[in-house]
Structure formats: structure tokens, C-alpha cells
Amino acid sequence: MQTLRDTWLIFGRYSRQSLRNPIWVLLGISQPIVYLILFGPLLKGLAGGPGFPAGDAWQLYVPGLLVQMGMFGSLFVGFGIINEWRIGVLERMRVTPVSRLALLLGRVLRDALILMLQSLILIVAGLVLGLRAPALGVLIGLGFVLLLAISASALSYTAGLATKNEGVYAPLLNMVALPLLLLSGILLPMSLAPPWLNFLSSLNPLRHIVEGMRDAFLGHYATANVGIGLAVAVVLAVVSLALGTRTFQKEHV
Amino acid sequence: MIVATGLARTFKTRKAAVEAVRGVDLSVRAGEIVGFLGPNGAGKTTTLRMLTTLLMPTAGSATVAGCDLLGDHDGVRRRIGYVAQGGATDPACPAGEELMLQAQMYRMATAEARTRVKELFAQFDIAGLENRQVKTLSGGQRRRLDVALGLVHRPPLLFLDEPTVGLDPQARSNLWGHVRRLRDELNTTIFLTTHYLDEADALCDRILVIDHGKIVAEGTPDELKRRVSGDVIIIQVSGDALRAKEALAGLPSVREAAVDGATVRLTVEHGDQALPGLLRTLDAAGVGLASIALHRPTLDDVFLTLTGRSLREDDGKS
Numbered sequence: 001m002q003t004l005r006d007t008w009l010i011f012g013r014y015s016r017q018s019l020r021n022p023i024w025v026l027l028g029i030s031q032p033i034v035y036l037i038l039f040g041p042l043l044k045g046l047a048g049g050p051g052f053p054a055g056d057a058w059q060l061y062v063p064g065l066l067v068q069m070g071m072f073g074s075l076f077v078g079f080g081i082i083n084e085w086r087i088g089v090l091e092r093m094r095v096t097p098v099s100r101l102a103l104l105l106g107r108v109l110r111d112a113l114i115l116m117l118q119s120l121i122l123i124v125a126g127l128v129l130g131l132r133a134p135a136l137g138v139l140i141g142l143g144f145v146l147l148l149a150i151s152a153s154a155l156s157y158t159a160g161l162a163t164k165n166e167g168v169y170a171p172l173l174n175m176v177a178l179p180l181l182l183l184s185g186i187l188l189p190m191s192l193a194p195p196w197l198n199f200l201s202s203l204n205p206l207r208h209i210v211e212g213m214r215d216a217f218l219g220h221y222a223t224a225n226v227g228i229g230l231a232v233a234v235v236l237a238v239v240s241l242a243l244g245t246r247t248f249q250k251e252h253v
Numbered sequence: 254m255i256v257a258t259g260l261a262r263t264f265k266t267r268k269a270a271v272e273a274v275r276g277v278d279l280s281v282r283a284g285e286i287v288g289f290l291g292p293n294g295a296g297k298t299t300t301l302r303m304l305t306t307l308l309m310p311t312a313g314s315a316t317v318a319g320c321d322l323l324g325d326h327d328g329v330r331r332r333i334g335y336v337a338q339g340g341a342t343d344p345a346c347p348a349g350e351e352l353m354l355q356a357q358m359y360r361m362a363t364a365e366a367r368t369r370v371k372e373l374f375a376q377f378d379i380a381g382l383e384n385r386q387v388k389t390l391s392g393g394q395r396r397r398l399d400v401a402l403g404l405v406h407r408p409p410l411l412f413l414d415e416p417t418v419g420l421d422p423q424a425r426s427n428l429w430g431h432v433r434r435l436r437d438e439l440n441t442t443i444f445l446t447t448h449y450l451d452e453a454d455a456l457c458d459r460i461l462v463i464d465h466g467k468i469v470a471e472g473t474p475d476e477l478k479r480r481v482s483g484d485v486i487i488i489q490v491s492g493d494a495l496r497a498k499e500a501l502a503g504l505p506s507v508r509e510a511a512v513d514g515a516t517v518r519l520t521v522e523h524g525d526q527a528l529p530g531l532l533r534t535l536d537a538a539g540v541g542l543a544s545i546a547l548h549r550p551t552l553d554d555v556f557l558t559l560t561g562r563s564l565r566e567d568d569g570k571s
Contacts, residue, residue: 002360009357013350020345088341092402095305096358097330251308 006099010106018114029118032069033125036061039187040129051192055218058131063141063213064186066119067206070145072177073118074111074152078160078169081107085164094248104154104244111153112146119145133217140216140226144209147233154237154244161247185210208232254410254442255281255304257322259313261466262299273299275466276313281444283409286436288457289446290552292560296466297446298338298414304444305335305412318410331359334403338414340395341402342387348398349374349383352405359406373401377431393424400431404441411435413445417452429456450552460552464560478550483508484524485548486531488517491541500538501531515543524549 018025043057053060084090093103119142123131133141163169181187183197184206190198201207212229220226260277263270274296281287291297302308304317306326314321320328342351349370356366374380377397379390387395396416403411416432417425433456435441447453453460454474462470462477470477490497494512501519502510506527509520521527524547535542 006358009354013354016350017343017346084343087343088337088339089343091307091337092335092341092355093358095307095330095333095335096355097327097360098358 003099003102003105006102007105007109010093010098010102011109012106014107014110015113018110025114025117028069028073028114029121032065032118032122035065035068036122036125036129046188051189053189053191053214055214056130056132058126058129059133059217060189060214062123062126062131062133063217064184064210065122066141066145067148067184067210067213068181068186069118069122070115070148071152071180071206073115074149075156075173075177077107077111077153078156078173079166081157081160082164082166082169085161100249101245103248104157104241107157108150108153108241108244112149115149116142116146134219136221137216137219140221141213144213144216144229144233147237148206148209151233151236151240154240158240158243158247180204180206183207205232205236254283254285255279255315255317255444257304257313257315260300260303260310260315261312262296262303262308263311272466274303274310277463277466277468279461279468279471281442283442284436284440285458286432286443286445286456288453288460289444289463290448290450290453290460290556291446291463292556295463295560297463299466300463301412301414301444301446305333306330307335318408331406332408332410334406334408334411336399336403336411336413336416338418340399342395342398344388345386347384348379348387348390351387351398352401355402356405361406369405373405377401378427391424392420393427396420396424396428397431400428404435407439408441410442410444413443415446415448417447417449425452432456450556454552462556462559469559470555474552477552477555479522480555483520483522484527484550486519486521486524486528487546487548488519488531488535489543489545490515490517490535491543493540496538497535497540500534500540504530504534506530 040057040061043061046052047055047057047060081090094100123138159172160169163172183201183204185201186206190201190207193201208225209229209232211225212227212233215221215223215225257277257279260274261272262274263272265271277296277300289297289300299308303310304315304322306322306329310323314323316322317329318332320332322329342348352370352373353366356369357363361369370383374383377400379394379397379401382390382394387398390398400413400416403413413432417428420428429452432443432445436443445456457474459473460471460477461468470480472480488497494515494517498510498512498517501507501517504527506521506523507519508522511518519531528545528547532542532545
């Protein structure tokens with residue numbers, strides 16, 4: 001009960017912080033929109049061709065973009081926590097009796113809420129460009145994005161506080177993000193990949209989430225892809241939250 | 254209010270273990286203002302962070318505000334206030350919102366928190382600034398907001414880390430006034446680290462000096478000054494300086510006497526009380542007097558003697 005109240009309190013603080021600077025929410029969505037408009041049309045000629053899974057260009061690419069935004073949009077919150085650590089806000093909170101789990105959850109929920117808003121904007125943009133998907137499928141897709149956003153945000157806080165240095169965190173982010181993106185099948189489906197690349201990609205949780213979402217967008221809900229994607233997303237979220245909570249419990253010199 | 258025994262903290266780096274604090278014993282009574290002095294890297298902030306539950310001690314134990322530091326983090330946290338060195342506010346956040354959040358983090362109900370916030374803004378002379386972003390406040394106003402944040406739950410014990418670093422003289426003495434009133438009116442116990450000897454001198458009932466992770470001296474500012482060097486009296490004579498020295502050296506209060514030209518330099522105990530006797534002795538010896546000056550040692554002298562370092566060599570960080 002107390003943890004819930006504390007979580008709400010911390011969530012409120014960071015939501016107000018975002019409301020003071022709504023421009024960041026819009027900047028965060030601008031990049032996926034650019035991808036959608038400038039890269040999406042390239043897939044139009046390819047989709048349905050040899051090696052491509054079922055679905056048209058938008059049914060393939062919008063889920064991919066949602067996953068991309070869910071993962072990489074939240075990774076930047078790590079910079080914020082480094083700053084909070086540096087100016088002493090984190091320490092000020094840790095010296096109060098406030099729940100350590102709430103210190104993480106309140107922040108993560110704020111990040112997830114923003115990502116949900118951005119996802120809605122992206123889906124509307126997709127609809128305008130020609131995306132056709134069943135409402136239930138889109139809803140399931142949003143569920144995937146929510147789980148992914150929670151994971152990415154918790155991991156980002158963990159990594160930020162592990163490095164405590166923007167100069168280390170930024171290259172780390174780049175080092176991790178690029179292979180994750182290329183091995184996810186977001187840009188082009190992994191069914192095109194040679195076996196070794198396909199194998200590497202199967203180790204990437206993002207790939208399974210993307211494939212589950214694509215099935216959902218096609219209206220196929222009871223498939224292995226959806227089941228595996230959901231399992232991967234849930235496990236990822238649980239592990240990330242556990243790591244994140246430990247980080248907020250730990251002392252920070 | 255605080256009793257610590259053998260409190261120690263070792264940091265493990267890749268190459269070696271660094272003993273930042275090597276067994277600190279200290280006790281602070283309720284209603285005291287205690288100053289914690291030490292040069293850079295002496296272990297001041299590490300000790301403070303251990304006493305406030307931010308760092309786990311690697312050895313030792315302590316009772317803070319009636320709660321076991323190691324076993325009852327939550328109890329300690331509810332009973333202490335902590336104001337970090339640089340403050341800890343979000344520059345873009347309105348001042349009132351920061352204080353409101355702080356009250357709620359201490360589990361105050363919304364209505365009660367609102368009343369308390371208003372009360373604190375008035376108490377610290379920042380009423381009317383509730384909606385201003387923290388970054389638009391002056392240095393002194395911001396520091397008072399920091400202290401208000403530490404006091405929101407009316408803790409019986411307040412920790413202040415370098416409370417007046419970076420403040421102009423007026424803002425400093427203003428803050429000192431607030432700190433004194435906390436003790437005088439609310440009987441709040443205050444444990445502060447400081448770099449400024451005049452601050453320790455003016456504000457603290459008792460001083461603990463830490464160096465190389467251990468307490469090296471303890472006492473009231475006056476006791477420390479007396480213990481270390483005694484007072485220095487410098488006398489310019491118009492007559493025979495050697496004769497003056499011989500006459501004065503026989504007095505029981507004079508510990509040391511030296512002559513340099515027409516100047517006699519004496520180290521005495523309780524210089525203020527010794528002066529009349531010195532004057533009578535000089536008179537009786539028939540030595541003319543040009544001037545006489547009494548120098549009381551500063552805490553800086555104390556520091557130099559105890560640690561072999563001057564506090565002023567430090568740059569304000571600890």
C-alpha cells in the first residue's frame with residue numbers, strides 16, 4: 001500500500017517534469033515518423049515478394065517501428081538519472097523513508113506513459129499512410145510496447161547508475177543499440193537472413209517481440225509467434241525491474 | 254542523539270582497499286550544535302553519509318536519533334534530516350513543488366503537507382517564492398530552501414554538509430541565525446561539517462576534528478584553542494628587552510619567552526588573565542612599554558598543530 005502511494009508520488013513528480021517540457025515528447029516521436037515516411041515506402045515494393053512474411057509493407061513496418069521506439073526511445077532516460085545523481089536529487093530521495101521500489105517504478109511508469117502516447121501518434125500516422133490492422137491486434141501490439149518500454153526504461157536507469165558518466169553511457173548505448181536493431185528484423189525481416197545471421201538474431205529478444213506483434217497486426221492471435229513474443233517480453237520486463245530495483249536499493253558513492 | 258563506536262568504511266577499488274574512515278567514536282547530545290572539521294579526504298563526508306544511512310559501514314555500530322543505524326534504516330530515516338553539500342533540488346522545479354514532494358516522501362498527508370510547506374516558506378523568509386523555479390532563486394534563498402527540505406518532517410536531528418559554502422557574508426550570517434534558532438526554539442540537534450573556522454567558532458558548541466579517517470581532537474572551540482598552543486603576547490619595550498624577558502619568564506603563567514630586538518614574545522596560558530600581572534611585573538622591573546598585543550589562536554592554528562595541514566589549503570570540497 002505504502003509502496004503504491006510512493007510510486008504514485010514519484011510518478012507525479014516526473015510526469016509534472018515532462019509536462020513542463022512537452023517538447024521532448026514530440027522530439028521523441030519525430031524520428032519514428034521520419035522513418036515511417038522516408039523508409040516505409042521502400043518496403044512497399046518488396047513486401048509480398050520472395051522471402052518476405054505475410055502482410056503488406058505497413059503491417060510489417062509499423063510493428064517494427066513501435067518496437068524500435070519502445071526500446072530505444074526509453075534508453076535515453078539513463079542520461080536523466082545520471083544528472084539526478086550528480087545534482088543530489090537521488091540521494092535526497094534515498095535519505096527519506098520512501099520505498100526504493102517506488103523510486104524505480106514511479107519513474108518507469110512515467111516513461112511508459114510517454115511511450116504509449118508516442119505509440120498512439122505513430123499508429124495514427126500509420127493509419128493515415130495506409131496501415132490496415134484489426135483493433136484487437138493493435139491493442140495487443142500496444143501491450144507488447146508497454147512491456148518493452150518498462151524493460152528499456154528500467155535497464156536504462158540501471159546502466160546509467162552503473163556508469164554515472166554520460167561520456168561512458170553514450171558509447172555504451174551506441175554499442176548495444178546498433179547490433180540489437182540490426183538483429184531484430186525491424187528494418188527487413190529475418191526470413192531473408194543467411195542461417196548464421198538468423199541464428200544470432202534468434203538470440204535477440206526484440207526479434208521475437210516484433211514477430212509476435214506482426215502476427216497480431218495481421219489478426220492472427222493464437223500463434224506460436226504471439227506466445228513466444230509475449231513470454232519473452234514478460235521475462236524481459238521482470239528481469240529488468242529486478243535489476244532496476246536492486247540499483248535503487250544499492251548505495252551510490 | 255548520536256553514539257557511534259568504531260565506525261569504519263573501506264572502499265574497494267580495483268587495485269587496493271582504501272580506508273576512508275578507520276574507526277570513529279563520537280557522541281552528540283540532544284540540543285547540541287556539533288561541528289565536524291577536517292581537511293579534504295579526511296573522512297568527513299563518508300562519516301556523514303554512514304550516519305545518514307546512505308553508506309553501509311564496513312565495521313562498527315551506531316545509534317542515531319534513538320534507532321540502530323544498522324538494523325533500523327527506516328527508523329533513522331524518519332527521525333533525521335539531511336542537507337547535502339550542494340543542495341539537491343531540480344533547477345527547473347518550482348520551489349513549492351520540491352518542498353511538497355519532500356513532505357509527501359516523509360508520508361505526510363496532503364493537507365498537512367500543504368500547511369507545513371507554507372509554514373516553512375515563512376520560517377525561512379522565502380514566502381511568496383513557491384511558484385518560482387529553483388534556478389531563479391538567489392544562492393541564499395536556495396540554501397534556505399535546502400535546509401527547509403531537510404526539516405520538513407520536524408526531525409529532532411539535522412545533518413548539514415558544508416551549509417554555507419558559496420554564500421556571500423550576509424547570506425551566511427543569515428543562515429547561521431536560522432540554524433541557531435532551530436536549536437534555541439525547537440531544541441533540534443545539529444551535526445554539521447564545515448570548512449570555515451569562523452563558522453565552527455561562531456556556531457558550534459563542540460567541535461570534532463577528523464584526519465586520516467580518525468577523530469584527532471574534540472572539545473569546545475575555546476578548549477581546543479587553549480589545549481593546542483596557548484595565547485601569544487607580543488610586547489614592544491622602550492627599555493632593555495633582555496631585562497624585561499628575564500623578569501617575565503619567572504611568572505608562573507608564562508610558558509615560553511623569547512626576545513627579538515626590542516620585541517618580547519611570550520606564550521602564556523589564559524592571556525587575558527595574565528596581562529595585568531605582566532604589566533605590573535614590567536613596571537616593577539622598571540622597563541618602559543611601547544605597546545602590548547594579545548593574540549588568541551584561531552582554529553586554523555589548532556588545525557595546523559593537529560594535522561600538520563592548514564584548512565585554508567583546501568578548496569572547499571571534502
